[in-house]
Amino acid sequence: MSLVFAAGRLLSGASRVAWRKTSLCGDPRRTSARQICSRLVTGALWSENKVTVNFINRDGERITVQGSPGESLLDVVVNQDLDFDGFGACEGTLACSTCHLVFEEEVYHNLGPVTDEELDMLDLSYGLTDTSRLGCQICLSKSLDGMTVRVPESVMDIRQSGGSV
Amino acid sequence: CGSGSPPAGRSGFSAGHRSFSSPPASPTKVCVVGGGPAGFYTAQSLLKGSPHIQVDIYERLPVPFGLVRFGVAPDHPEVKNVINTFTQTAQHKRCHFLGNVHVGKDITIQELMQAYHAVVLSYGAEGNRTMGVSGEGLPGVYSAKDFVGWYNGLPCNKELQPDLSHETAVILGQGNVALDVARILLSPLDLLKKTDITQNALETLAASKVQRVLMVGRRGPLQVACTIKELREMVNMPYTAPDMLPADFQHVAQALADLPRPRKRLTELIMKTLNEDHRGRQGVKRWGFRFFRSPLEVLPSADGSRASGIRLAVNKLEGVGDAVTAVPTSEVDEIACGMIISSIGYKSLPIDPAVPFDFKRAIVPNNMGRVEETTGLYCSGWVKRGPTGVIATTMNDSFDTARTILQDLESGAINVSVSRPGSSEVVPLLEKRGVRTVSFADWEKINAEETKQGTAVGKPREKLLDVREIMFSYGLCCLISQMTKILQSQMTLSIHSVH
Numbered sequence: 001m002s003l004v005f006a007a008g009r010l011l012s013g014a015s016r017v018a019w020r021k022t023s024l025c026g027d028p029r030r031t032s033a034r035q036i037c038s039r040l041v042t043g044a045l046w047s048e049n050k051v052t053v054n055f056i057n058r059d060g061e062r063i064t065v066q067g068s069p070g071e072s073l074l075d076v077v078v079n080q081d082l083d084f085d086g087f088g089a090c091e092g093t094l095a096c097s098t099c100h101l102v103f104e105e106e107v108y109h110n111l112g113p114v115t116d117e118e119l120d121m122l123d124l125s126y127g128l129t130d131t132s133r134l135g136c137q138i139c140l141s142k143s144l145d146g147m148t149v150r151v152p153e154s155v156m157d158i159r160q161s162g163g164s165v
Numbered sequence: 166c167g168s169g170s171p172p173a174g175r176s177g178f179s180a181g182h183r184s185f186s187s188p189p190a191s192p193t194k195v196c197v198v199g200g201g202p203a204g205f206y207t208a209q210s211l212l213k214g215s216p217h218i219q220v221d222i223y224e225r226l227p228v229p230f231g232l233v234r235f236g237v238a239p240d241h242p243e244v245k246n247v248i249n250t251f252t253q254t255a256q257h258k259r260c261h262f263l264g265n266v267h268v269g270k271d272i273t274i275q276e277l278m279q280a281y282h283a284v285v286l287s288y289g290a291e292g293n294r295t296m297g298v299s300g301e302g303l304p305g306v307y308s309a310k311d312f313v314g315w316y317n318g319l320p321c322n323k324e325l326q327p328d329l330s331h332e333t334a335v336i337l338g339q340g341n342v343a344l345d346v347a348r349i350l351l352s353p354l355d356l357l358k359k360t361d362i363t364q365n366a367l368e369t370l371a372a373s374k375v376q377r378v379l380m381v382g383r384r385g386p387l388q389v390a391c392t393i394k395e396l397r398e399m400v401n402m403p404y405t406a407p408d409m410l411p412a413d414f415q416h417v418a419q420a421l422a423d424l425p426r427p428r429k430r431l432t433e434l435i436m437k438t439l440n441e442d443h444r445g446r447q448g449v450k451r452w453g454f455r456f457f458r459s460p461l462e463v464l465p466s467a468d469g470s471r472a473s474g475i476r477l478a479v480n481k482l483e484g485v486g487d488a489v490t491a492v493p494t495s496e497v498d499e500i501a502c503g504m505i506i507s508s509i510g511y512k513s514l515p516i517d518p519a520v521p522f523d524f525k526r527a528i529v530p531n532n533m534g535r536v537e538e539t540t541g542l543y544c545s546g547w548v549k550r551g552p553t554g555v556i557a558t559t560m561n562d563s564f565d566t567a568r569t570i571l572q573d574l575e576s577g578a579i580n581v582s583v584s585r586p587g588s589s590e591v592v593p594l595l596e597k598r599g600v601r602t603v604s605f606a607d608w609e610k611i612n613a614e615e616t617k618q619g620t621a622v623g624k625p626r627e628k629l630l631d632v633r634e635i636m637f638s639y640g641l642c643c644l645i646s647q648m649t650k651i652l653q654s655q656m657t658l659s660i661h662s663v664h
Contacts, residue, residue, distance in 0.1 A: 085210070086560050089250065093243030096557050120393040123427035124555060154561040 051140045054148040057084060062148075069142060073135035073149065074099045084151050092136035094118060097125035099135035102150040107131075111138055127152040191584035192219045192259075193574060196281040196591075198268045198516070199288035200224030201231020203546020205251040206560045207285050210567030212257055215574065219259045221281075221588045226320070227265040227603040227635050228611060229255065231289060233556070234628075235319045238345040239360035240352065242625060247556060255605040261588060264603035271600045272591060274517040278541055280590045282581055283570055286520070286529055286536070286544040287563070290511035290552040296337060300463025301507070304328070305472035309342050309508030316349055316366035318628035323365065328471075329373035331503020335475055337460055338508030339382040340390040341555075346506055347378040348398060351405050351450045361619065361626045377408060377451040379500060383459045383480055383491040386417050386435050387424075392555070393431045399452055400438060407438035408453030414439060455500070457481070459493060463505060474501040511552035526551065534566030541579055543570055611635055 050066040053076055057063060067076035074088045077099070090096040094117050103111065108131035114122075118137050122128060132152075138144075195211055197204045200222050208220040228234065230248055237244045255262045266272065268288070277284050293310040295301060307327055314322030334350055336343045349357070354371055362370075382389060389396075400407070417436065421429055435454070458477040466473035477500065478493035513529070515522040521537055523530045528551055529544045536542040545566035546559045554562075573579045592602060611629065619626035629635045 085564055086206075086557070089247050089557060089560060090243055091246040091249065093246060095241065095243040095246070096555065098557050098560070116397065117394070119430065120397060123393055123430055124557070126561075128426065154564075 049142065051142060051145045053140070053144070054146070055082065055084075056148065056150040057082075058151055058153050067140045069140050071140050073101060073138045073140070076140065077135065086154070087151070088136065094121055094134070094136070097121045097134065100125040100127075100132055100152055101135045101138070102127075102129050102152050103131045103133060104148060105131055107144065107147045107149075108133070110143060125152075126154050193217050193283075193579075193581050194281045194585045194587035195220050195570070196277050196284045196587070197222045198274075198277070198284065198286050199231065199546070199548075200226075200229040200262060200264065201287065201289050201546070202233055202247065202251075202556050202559045203287035203289065203548075203563050204231070204285070205229075205254050206563035207287055207545045207567050208260055209250065209254045210564045211570060212254065212259055214567060214571045218574075219261075219587060221261045221263060221591075222255070223266045223268050223277075224262065224264045225267045225288075227608075227632060229262055229264060229605070229608055235314060235317045237317075238313075238349065239317065239362035240348065240356060242360065244556065255608075262605040262608065263588065263592070264608065266595060266600060266602055269516040271595055271598060273519065274542070275519050276594070277591065280586050280588075281541075282585050283541050283543060283573075283579055285534075285566065285570070286516065286542070286548050287546045288513075288516055288548055290513040290527070290547040292512040292514045292527075293507070294510040294512050296460045296463075296507050296509065298460050298462050300465055300472065303463055303465055303472040304470065305331075305503055306463055306505045306507065309336070309338065309346050309506050310511060312346055312506055313342065316362050316370075318361075318363045318630050320630060320632050323363070323630045326369065328504060329369060329375050332374060332376045333500070333502040334375050334378045334504040334506065335500055335502040336378060336380045336506045336508050337475075338390070338510070339380045339454060340508065340510075341392055341395045342511075343380045343506075343508040344391045344395040344399060346508060347380060347452050348395075348402065350375050350378050351402060351452055353403055356403075359623060361624055361628060363628055363630060364622075365630070375450075375504065377453075379408070379453050379455050379502075381455045381458045381460070381475075381477065381500075383457070384489060385456045385482060386414055386432060386454070387420060387428070388489060389431065389435065389454065389456075391431075393427070393434060396431065396434055400434060402452075404448070405450045405452055407441060408451035409435075409439055410453075410455065411439055413454070413456040457491065458498060459491060461497065464499065471503075472505050473503065474499055475505055511547065513548045513552070534569040535573070 049069050051069060052064060052066050053073065055063045055065070055077075063082060065076060065080040065082065067073075067079070071079070072092060074092050076082075077084060077087055086098050089098040092099070100122065111133060114133065114137075118134050121134060122132055125132065129152075135149075193215065195218055197208050197220055204222050204224075208222055211218050211220055222229075224231075230251060233245055233248055233251070254260055268274065268277065274284065293308045295308075300306070305328055307325070311322050311325055312327060315325040315327065329350075336346055349362070349366075349370070350373065354367070357367060357370065399405070414436065417432060421432060421436075424432060455477075457480045459480055460475060461478050462476040463472050464474035464476055465471070477498045479496035479498055480491035480493050482489050483492050484490050512527045514527075515524075520542065521530050521539065522528075529548050530537045531544050531549055534543050534545055534549060536544055543566055545563040549566065550562055570579070574581065595602060612626075615626040615628055621627075
């Protein structure tokens with residue numbers, strides 16, 4: 001029984017508002033990429049530019065939300081207040097792998113290059129696949145509209161479902 | 166913070182939650198022992214899992230966050246972002262932080278179990294494994310735990326004053342703590358100046374003569390314990406060059422193809438360092454691994470006053486895969502060095518005679534976080550599974566324990582029919598014993614002062630190093646009894662001004 005995953009939105013309000021102010025697409029240390037992203041956003045027609053993302057959560061449930069180009073997938077999870085336990089612990093700074101997401105193969109190849117630093121953190125993630133990326137490093141664009149991404153189980157869930165100690 | 170009420174329609178929760186649907190007459194009181202990542206993540210998950218749970222987090226130090234403050238390297242500020250989430254937890258209306266309480270000494274586990282419906286042990290691993298070789302106690306030999314505590318401002322390590330007057334330092338161990346220590350020893354000072362490393366450590370490092378840091382491991386390159394992020398930081402560190410022994414890497418290239426991706430990438434990165442020849446470069450500091458070596462003896466200097474080297478057994482490997490073990494051969498090796506740092510692992514210690522403890526594994530024996538043979542007692546984090554893994558590992562592990570507790574509340578294994586007093590009974594008891602607790606609001610004052618002092622010198626914070634200084638600065642000194650307690654504690658007590 002995954003009581004915890006299914007639970008409420010405690011702890012969400014204040015932290016997420018604060019985060020919204022600070023979090024931008026990708027690694028904050030890579031300022032240039034960030035600036036490019038924000039320029040794209042301001043130059044675009046906002047309403048026409050929403051990107052639909054389908055998340056499959058750890059319970060297998062599909063959650064469909066919309067984000068804006070320039071937001072990272074981590075931003076989308078935070079701004080839409082999606083309840084993925086422990087997601088984005090380091091707040092998008094490439095210091096953990098808790099925003100690990102699994103993509104469809106076709107989408108994966110359109111995501112743009114992976115840095116060594118992202119691969120380094122992915123290597124520590126549970127349930128690593130050939131189409132895994134970190135949500136904090138994926139910048140939304142219109143070309144990703146309608147994609148489906150899966151939130152992989154954490155190691156403890158695997159152990160739980162396996163029934164072993 | 167949010168209301169804590171569960172949203173409708175979430176599978177799993179609604180069914181589980183129905184057993185709480187006629188809320189218990191009084192809140193379910195849970196006590197968490199330890200205010201580090203395990204404690205905060207357990208608390209977070211419990212608060213989220215049921216609107217009837219109240220959590221009190223007891224911490225031995227007057228300041229929260231455990232190893233996030235005192236373990237995470239100062240040049241890894243991004244890792245410390247988890248503090249924002251912990252702060253949200255601590256500020257939650259159903260959560261209370263009580264610092265400066267030494268559970269097991271100021272109050273027993275049994276007393277806590279009487280005051281709460283459930284007690285979670287999340288107190289981590291404050292001890293360290295020792296090498297068990299002669300000469301280990303000589304001046305010049307340090308535990309990585311103390312060294313890390315020293316540069317991170319842990320009050321009890323502030324007088325360590327490591328001797329950095331020799332050219333070569335040897336670290337026993339090749340895990341991330343070993344790499345953190347190596348990086349701090351070799352980092353350009355300009356980089357460290359912008360971190361929250363203590364001023365004291367910064368000054369000592371500024372005078373450091375250490376030019377070469379060697380990290381010794383009993384097994385080979387394919388078994389190295391660090392993670393790739395930390396290794397890449399070494400590879401990319403300015404003004405340093407790798408110092409490896411090519412002979413240690415025989416047969417590694419052939420093994421690469423069959424490795425899983427994480428191990429393969431890590432090994433390839435180590436191999437890359439072999440191809441770089443920096444021997445001619447001047448003014449470059451060195452770092453390297455020494456594989457297949459186990460400590461035999463710390464060698465004393467001629468006058469016996471201090472460590473001057475280490476004698477190592479040369480090992481061969483037996484077995485395959487993860488089960489490969491190092492077996493000493495008759496061959497020995499010696500490295501001359503003025504500093505030896507033992508970084509072969511942290512170790513949990515028993516907290517109270519009433520709590521079962523597995524001395525061999527140095528954990529509290531448990532089944533999915535339920536402490537064996539003790540109803541109502543749980544554990545999470547390092548004390549549950551041993552001192553390994555990154556913060557995300559502890560996070561998942563703590564969520565797991567919280568899930569177990571929620572299940573036990575649901576099944577009735579934890580009896581909530583009788584109300585428990587929680588901190589309303591514990592705090593007066595502590596006061597009677599001369600213990601003044603530090604609240605999260607008190608910590609926020611300390612935090613503001615540290616941040617202010619840090620800003621003045623271009624750092625994110627300047628940590629206050631002295632428990633007495635911390636208490637005095639924020640109007641907490643009024644209780645003489647508290648001062649008496651602190652004076653009697655093992656913490657180092659001389660009044661020390663950071664500036």
